[in-house]
Amino acid sequence: MESVLKNSELRRSAIIRWRLTFRGVIFLAAAVVFFCFSVLPVGYMLALSLIDERGDFGLENYRTLLAFDSRQRGLLLNSAALGFGAASLSTVIGVPLGLLLARGEFAFKRFWRFGLVVPLVIPPYIFALSWILLLGGLVPGFVYSVFGTVAILGLCFYPLPMLATEAALRSVDGRMEEAALLAAPPFRVFWRITLPLVAPVVSAAFLIVFVLSVAEFGVPGLLRVRVYTTEVFTAFAALYDFGAATALAVPASLVTLAAAVFVAKIIGEKTLVGRRQSSSALNMTSGGSRLVLLAAGMIFVATCLLPAVVLLSEAFRIRNLSSVVLESGAAIANSLLLSAIGATLVIAVSVILGYARGRAGTNWNWLADVVFVVIFAVPSTVVGVGIIGLWNRGGLEMVYTSQAIIVVGYLARFTPVAALILGGIVRQIPYSIEEAAAISGASWPRIFGRIVLPNVRNGIVGTWLIIFIFAFGELGTTLLVAPPGETTLPVRIYTIIANTPPSEVAALALLQISFVLLPLAFLILWRSREKRTA
Amino acid sequence: MAKPGEENRVSESPFLRIVGVSKSFGGRAILKNLSLEVAQGESVVLVGPSGCGKTTLLRMIAGLETPDAGEIYLDGECVAAGGQNLVPPFVRRIGFVFQDLALWTHLTVEGNLRFVLSSRKVPKTEHAKRIEEMLSLVRMKGFAEKYPGKLSGGEQQRVALARALIGGSRLLLLDEPLSSLDADLRGELRDELIRIQKRLRITTVSVTHDEAEARVLADRIVKLKDGEIESITIVKPEIR
Structure with a gap:
């Protein structure tokens, strides 16, 4: 037995x-x-x-990089400006829109969300192309510059902070806000309780946009702004220099690594997948909704309608579309x-x-x-x-x-x-x-x-x-x-x-x-x- | 046991007076023309099956829900009437212990208490003293710097109670405050609640599923069924 x-x-x-x-x-x-x-x-x-x-092991390829001459300084400055500028612009646009989607009450909400997410799925270089067609001839100094690149990437990536803010706001436990509403007026509750609770996710979205902008190749390439990614392409495609191409990728990669560690630590076990919970306690007033909705409309026009209209009007000039x-x-x-x-x-x-x-x-x-x-x-x-x-x-x-x-x-x-x-x-x-x-x-x-x-x-x-x-x-x-x-x-x-x-x-x-x-x-x-x- | 109507009047000037309150959600009536009075310093416990309207009634008293019809008076002042909340929740000076406690996880224990004090415009010079007194009342001295996530279930419960009381609340609402605790801790915190309530003589309305618990906590037990008062039991007549 x-x-x-x-x-x-x-x-x-x-x-x-x-x-x-x-x-x-x-x-x-x-x-x-x-x-x-x-x-x-x-x-x-x-x-x-x-x-x-x-074929010897050494830091030969990094010598130019470490010399930090004016070319290297320019690359670093442009890349940093691109990252910070695009992340800041996208956060400034995205956070109020996320607030509107999570807590605003207005008609055709699904249509608005769809329209506002569109820029994220359209390749950034298509945006750059439409802005070149629209303004490239009028204000070339602005379009073909770091500012133009920041503006385009900021407008391309704002859906990330927007969606992150919306998901984070939806996952805030409505009871926490209600408990605070028993002691404080709605604005103070939003400022002291709700915002700190969603701040980590918004910061993570900021860093993700920063990293994506530093890693972007198409837009700076088209707008002739020299950053690390375009230099890597040139070093390889024009000079077929593997070593130099990689050495040029290292600064951006280090920044990416630091930002990624921050993001992972900030978000921890949280995810950007929204959990719907009752949080009717702090809905936006209709006045506030209307104001942000107006801004949302302008963003929609700038990021969806305008590029589409520009591309359409150009495309209509084709004599033989089928060919x-x-x-x-x-x-x-x-x-x-x-x-x-x-x-x-x-x-x-x-x-x-x-x-x-x-x-x-x-x-x-x-x-x-x-x-x-x-x-x-x-x-x-x-x-x-x-x-x-x-x-x-x-x-x-x-x-x-x-x-x-x-x-x-x-x-x-x-x-x-x-x-x-x-x-x-x-x-x-x-x-x-x-x-x-x-x-x-x-x-x-x-x-x-x-x-x-x-x-x-x-x-x-x-x-x-x-x-x-x-x-x-x-x-x-x-x-x-x-x-x-x-x-x-x-x-x-x-x-x-x-x-x-x-x-x-x-x-x-x-x-x-x-x-x-x-x-x-x-x-x-x-x-x-x-x-x-x- | 008394018939409804006879025992829901407590005095000429009750502290909390609910008159003919009704509430529906999605066409389903949760509370139907309910009236109830609670005397100053009294502890009333609402019991009844799930969905009978206990929590909804508590949330309406707090101002977190609006009654469809009826009136609510707090210390003689009409706070809700005609399908509207006339006084917002933060002006009513009510303490609420939620079933899931709803502690602010990004703030320390002290931060949770300080938020209420500063929101209720208590002078900053008094904050430290009042926080210390309150933590000592709920036997949580030495926990001020801890974050809620680092506390045990019983400790979190005590912090939630401290937060509900610290702003000089005149009415304490408890929504199944002990439901998530094991039997031993439940008994301990129940005794603690009775001690604190007696010491502060604060008017309390609680919700529970457990009738035995209700008998220990209550001066009066109000049994709800299908949004109406089924019966009222006076447990401790001396309070009236």
Whole structure:
């Protein structure tokens, strides 16, 4: 009897071990893919920067950087101004709008949210293009300057602080505000209780915009503002100097790393996924709503209507629209197909990474967030150079010389952000539902497939669409890695700007916008249908 | 046990007077023409099944909900009438202990108490003294610098009570204040509540599911059912 018991116990512990091992293997596989595709290109670039032309180990490539001459000072100043300026402008615009969306009462709220989010999904260089067409001839001194770049990036990125503020305000426990309302008038409650509670998330959004602006390549490239990302591109594309290109990427990367650590520490276990709770206590008055709504209307005109009208009016001058579209047919088809494949692969990997991050029970969770944020924020041109260095070698030609290398670029750039989003979504699901399934005897794959995935289904669909939109607009990495003869729509637009009539460029830009807006509209419609069903 | 109507009048000048109050949410009547009086220094406990309107009544007294009809008088002053709140919550000088406590997690224990004092325009010179007195009353001396997240459930409960009382509140509302605690701590804090209420002689309206707890805390137990008073039980007649 005793031996029978012992045997059954042994068998049980073997099964438990097998389950843990199987889960471990899946986690390890996802981590290896993430490491090889996302981390290794950046690490490879860093390693290469420490080897000089003769193949010796040293800081030769950093000599110019460390000399800190006037060129280096200019680069640092421009990059810093771009980061701080765009982050400040986007926060000043985004926070009141987030307040309006969370606490204001007005008609057509869903339409407003949709309209105000649009700038985030349109590639920034399309904005830059429309502003060049609108003001480039009138006030070139402003448009082609750091100020113009700051204005465009601030207007592109304000939806981030806006959405962060809205989500944070929605997740503030309404009871805390009610408890304060028993002692203080609404304005004081908002100032002393509500704002401090949402401040960490708003600060994190500020830092994220800062990092994205420092890492931006398309807008400063178009507006001829010299920053680290454009210099990296020039160092590689014009001079084919790996070492110098990487050394130039280091200052921006260090700033990114510092900002990412701050963001991860500030947000901690919070996520930007809003929890709806009763907080009717502090709604905006109709007067306040009207004022901010007026400002929102002006922002909407500046960021959506005006660029669209400018591009439309240019595009109408085309004599033969169909030939322009046909000439770019391959680029459009490539963009659609490769973005869909890229988004699917990114989701397949990041759903496992996000789950592992969401369920990890260590005090070092924030470190995973730091890695995700840092890798995501590495300038696209740096990632591109890293991928070329890593994949341009014997035995990998099948990938390097085909469209697959573009998908590799998408995996490298967007796996971290998808893992961050999905990790946040997994954390919203109580672990007890998995424990209940485990107690009932379900294996981990079964728990994951039958319990976890159905609960994050909406999040997976939403994240896929976000990654598709990002991939469809990707420029910096694709510009460098795309093999000869293969192109995508953003690369085609960027490369023909200089030597093609503006009307043709505007038509392609409009096409790009509509391809991005369609999935966004689908996402919003689908979510509202889900809500109604729920 | 008394019939409703006979026992809901307490004196000629009750401290809290609720007259014919009704409230609906989404077409569903939560309170139906409810009237109740509470004497100065009295402890009334509302009991009844979930959804019978106990918490809604408490929130209307505090001014966090507006009655659809009826009137609410506080110390003789009409604070709500004609479907409107006439006096905003922060002017009513009411202390409220929420079921989930709603402590301000970004402020220390002292910060939580200081916010109420400065909001109620208590001179700054008095803050330290009053905070010390209040923390000593709820037996939380030495916890001033701690953040709520670092306190145990019982300690958080005491801080919530201190916050509700510190601004010189004239009425204390308790929404199932002990529901989240284990049995031992519940008993301890229940005794503490009775001690503090007796010492301050503050008028109290509490909500609970537990009738045994209600018998210990209450001078009068008001049983609600479907938004109406089903019965009123006088537990300690001497208070009246």
